[in-house]
Amino acid sequence: DGGITQSPKYLFRKEGQNVTLSCEQNLNHDAMYWYRQDPGQGLRLIYYSQIVNDFQKGDIAEGYSVSREKKESFPLTVTSAQKNPTAFYLCASSIVAAADYEQYFGPGTRLTVT
Amino acid sequence: DQQVKQNSPSLSVQEGRISILNCDYTNSMFDYFLWYKKYPAEGPTFLISISSIKDKNEDGRFTVFLNKSAKHLSLHIVPSQPGDSAVYFCAASEGTNAGKSTFGDGTTLTVKP
Numbered sequence: 001d002g003g004i005t006q007s008p009k010y011l012f013r014k015e016g017q018n019v020t021l022s023c024e025q026n027l028n029h030d031a032m033y034w035y036r037q038d039p040g041q042g043l044r045l046i047y048y049s050q051i052v053n054d055f056q057k058g059d060i061a062e063g064y065s066v067s068r069e070k071k072e073s074f075p076l077t078v079t080s081a082q083k084n085p086t087a088f089y090l091c092a093s094s095i096v097a098a099a100d101y102e103q104y105f106g107p108g109t110r111l112t113v114t
Numbered sequence: 115d116q117q118v119k120q121n122s123p124s125l126s127v128q129e130g131r132i133s134i135l136n137c138d139y140t141n142s143m144f145d146y147f148l149w150y151k152k153y154p155a156e157g158p159t160f161l162i163s164i165s166s167i168k169d170k171n172e173d174g175r176f177t178v179f180l181n182k183s184a185k186h187l188s189l190h191i192v193p194s195q196p197g198d199s200a201v202y203f204c205a206a207s208e209g210t211n212a213g214k215s216t217f218g219d220g221t222t223l224t225v226k227p
Binding site: 004006035040041042043044045048058090092097098099100102103104105106107108 | 118120123145146148150155156157158159160163165203205207208209214215216217218219220
């Protein structure tokens with residue numbers, strides 16, 4: 001089955017530690033995205049990648065970093081510089097980075113930092 | 115400044131009746147609009163979309179209406195079913211902006227049997 005895998009589903013870290021969230025897709029999609037969702041709010045774009053070895057900042061990139069070394073993988077690192085890292089993180093992909101192509105989402109990772 | 119707004123955090127309807135979810139936007143550069151549905155602890159799934167060159171798009175029980183002059187779109191679900199109970203997100207995109215979507219805060223729909 002084609003889809004997007006995010007692991008782990010739940011992640012706990014101590015404040016001051018960097019943590020990397022995994023996102024893998026086998027849909028052969030060129031574009032990938034990372035969103036953050038806080039309670040009662042919509043999805044806010046952190047980073048996106050239109051093609052391998054290329055990525056751009058979204059609306060809330062501060063304190064986060066990404067890499068896109070392979071088409072199927074787009075890991076997100078939440079650094080200690082992110083002031084409020086506790087949130088629900090969603091990875092998505094689309095065939096191409098264009099407005100008229102819907103995004104396919106993974107199941108999400110809930111990160112708790114204490 | 116929130117560019118996509120869903121002013122109703124929640125909506126409750128009876129099974130078999132119509133559900134109408136609303137979405138307003140402020141950026142006149144948006145030219146493509148999408149609705150996503152999200153169940154708890156899952157990622158959103160695409161439901162239906164509409165281009166700014168159209169005013170209506172229909173897919174089975176789901177219809178999206180776009181009023182560009184009012185910068186308003188709505189999602190109609192007829193008839194509503196208990197399985198439709200979920201959070202619905204409205205998203206808007208600019209054609210020249212690499213598929214970046216701006217999402218509203220969502221409306222939680224509850225369909226009562």
